[in-house]
Amino acid sequence: MKRIAICLALIGAMAPAAGLAQSAAGSGDRPDANPDRYVLSPAGESFLRLDRQTGRIAQCVQRDEAWRCVLVPDVQIVLEEEIARLSEEVASLRAENRRLAEKAGEPAAPEGRAPAAPERHSLTPEEEKEIDRAMDFTEKAMRRFFGMMKTFRQEFEGLAQ
Structure with missing residues (x-):
């Protein structure tokens, strides 16, 4: 809409200047x-025309034999149009999120804020023991791997000398 208004304003501004090409021809x-x-x-x-x-x-x-004037793109206008487009998109996405949350029976996030993270469930003692066993295994495997790498490096450096 803003672009149309600018174009109409430019056409209106260019109408008096339409004689520019004809009168400047000579x-x-x-x-x-x-x-x-x-x-x-x-x-x-x-020439630049302000x-x-x-x-x-x-x-x-x-x-x-005629002068033709072409508008130089204005970065500020382009940025403002992009900000407006993104603002509309954000508003649309927020409305869609509210609609989906209502459909799922969940409370909608307050305007301008991200939805709350899902609640974390605490682990049972059995799950914690399983995680500890997995971590112990990983630690042993990593120590073994790095020990092998140290040995390989020492052997390689011994061969290089």
Whole structure:
């Protein structure tokens, strides 16, 4: 929507400047521009035109005896449009999360906050013993592995000398 408004504003701004290409066709040196609205600055073989009303910059280049001005992309506008798009997407995803939570019978997360992490269940004594056995096995295997690596390194260094 914002882009359409900008395009309409540019068309409206360009309408008075439509005579730019025709009236500049004879001059050749520099494009004609309303001095109250536009500021022209030389930039190599072209001119940069600053629109004092909109703040937009266009590059004006002479082609076939006529000046053509093309708007220079404004990074700030692109960033603002991307932020707006992402904000809409976040709002849509939050609404979808609320809908899915309600469907599943779960409480929805408060607005602007991530859903709470699922509750952790405590382990039974038997499960804790099983984990301890697995950790002991892993520790022995790692010690054995690193012992073998130390032996291989010592043998390799002995061969290298």
